[in-house]
Amino acid sequence: MEHFIKDIRLFRTVSDLSKPIADSTHSINRIAFYVAETELENGITGQGYLLAFHYSRNAVEGALRDIRAFVLEKGYTVYETVRLKQEYDEETEYFGTNGLQKWACAIINVAMWDAWGRTLGVPVWKLLGTDSRRIPVYGSGGWLSYSDEELVDEVLGYKKRGFTAVKIKVGSGLGVDHDLHRLRKCREALGSDVRIMMDANQGMDVPSALELSQKAISLGIQWFEEPVQNTDYAGYEFLRNKCGIALAMGEREYDCEALKSLIARNALDMWQPDLIRIGGVEEWRNSAALAISYNIPVLPHYYKDYDVPLLCTVSRVAGAESFDWIDGIIDNTMRVENGFAYPREGAGWGFSFKKECLEELGV
Template sequence: MKITEVRVVAMSDPVPPERRHRTDLGTKVKSDSAIIFVDSDTGLTGMGAALGNPGVLQAIVEYELGPEVVGEDPMFSERIYEKLYNGSRARPAMDTGWSQPDPSRRRGMVMEAIAGIDIAVWDLKAQALGIPVYQALGATRDRVRAYGSGGWAPGDEAEAELGGYAAKGFSAVKMRVVGRDGFSIENTVRRVKAARRGIGPDVELMIDAHGSLDVSTSIRLAKALESYDIAWFEEPVSPDDHQGQALVRQATSIPIASGEREFTRYDFQDLLAHGALDIAQPDVARAGGFTEIRRIAALTSAHQVRLAPHAWGSGVLFAASIHVAMAAPNCHILEVSQGYMPMIWDLFNEDYQIHDGVVYAPDRPGLGFTLRADALERFKYIPGPEYEW
């Protein structure tokens, strides 16, 4: 089996004006995604997802990465990843046994494009084998506990919002540090207190700052929230400040989670070296696809750090994240978005199997999902930014 073509389809999902609200990222007006297709000479096609600007990703794949993959055998998925990562030095890198990455491919949107191709290669490979991706990766489980992820409601409204997630059967829920009423320590404490009322004492509660705080504010907030039994404090500071995140971790009893904006195992190695991490949250469509996620899972497991994959984007990204969760031994929970995201829920012919706060693995070959006939037209790409400030 040989790869014959690599294609990118840019997609958008506008957010209706009545569903828009401001967060620390701005006001979201649409969600963008790029789906990467890897065609083969057998008629099988693999499907992957990449984060980043879809138009830029199209150019990266069309003019640089795609031609390097054509002619390769998808069964050699590790080789394909190393070829894309190391670029012109792929052969000496594989011959000598140490990485010699192309400077432009280590991080950023080129790595996101590599991640998307890698997901599609694994989908194609598993289809050819006639098994789900998580079994091709090496299955650990066929179901995993999920948490309801959202939580933007202001003030005491957080009680009903987070309580609503728990009522769906989730035994863990996550809320944003910056709500629709903006940020102050007093605001967040009030919202967390309300959320705890809504979910009761037995449901885990996580908070997510999206890297929007400085070290001192993060420490003050963490200390103010310790009595509310917080399961983790996610991205308290910028992902460029691993040392600062370590200081936050040292100052609080709340576990620290991060990783959704990190690239490859080398970024996670730096987090571990700084002692900045309790729960690793790599995004399969950013950190390097299935191939690199397996390495990140092994690395973090060796440090007794658990894995909770970031799974916020398109349906293809969520489907891939399900397979990560089923394969990684140190994965203990999976994110399930509670936001307005039709591009997750209305993309496929098949339904996700999520019942009573548990996500079940698909039993079909590959990723196990097929696009609806109208998906590419319904979610046609719209130029412009995703957020307005």
């Protein structure tokens, strides 16, 4: 019985770097998270977290409370991650398994993997088998809400810390020339030895994305993330054939259906699964396996502290996205040096949220 889940505790927390930011489609006023902590009969705990910003607080918390009750009522051992997903999919089918139901299941999945790794005294990436011991990483940000000075300060800060690639936001709505102005500012500040990528967060139409791409080629832009809406497969196909810059997408997807459609159209260069949105460790790896089987490298969305260990277990990697948002509220920040991130050697995911930074939810 020592491997059974005894309790699940739920918490809110806020980044110590929280401030208002904006991309082409969202104004974000709070960088906030939810944390789930599973406790086993043997006393070992494991944590998982999701990025929630300020959105749908009551709905998110309700979904988390629902799955907590489900897990504790049904009873699961810590390694029954697949069984839990299958049975929770059946439980939630009436209202749809995609959306918040999947987010909630995924955060428990991640916490279970953490607790299982800690039970065995092994990092998750070693449990799964490795292909690499370090992963290329890029500094992410470049928010549209930044002034030119703030934008340049951020990218130069990444360069000073040893990052060799950065990503900035485009699709401001102020026209292609405004986006090009911001890209040029970054290129002038960084010189030629730092790679630059751009991300429209689905905020452009095909003609403007094509125009920006063709004009940005001379600046050495490496790839273009979510230039248009994630369901516009024809748009991705057209852009990939015409724009001259590699295309990346995937963070909005709850399954592999978009990936399959884009593969069929030969319309994608890099696959970007979001660990929580797609449903947890197994579903992330399933999607990566499909992408890699078609020679499409994996470039996950946001969750560096989970993605770096997982990327160490797959064979074709484009890189990992790096934000500093949880670094000040966890006990063990990830090592990033000279453009690479290194998986932690500690058991499980190798880090925990600081207790003093967590506000427990009532259940």
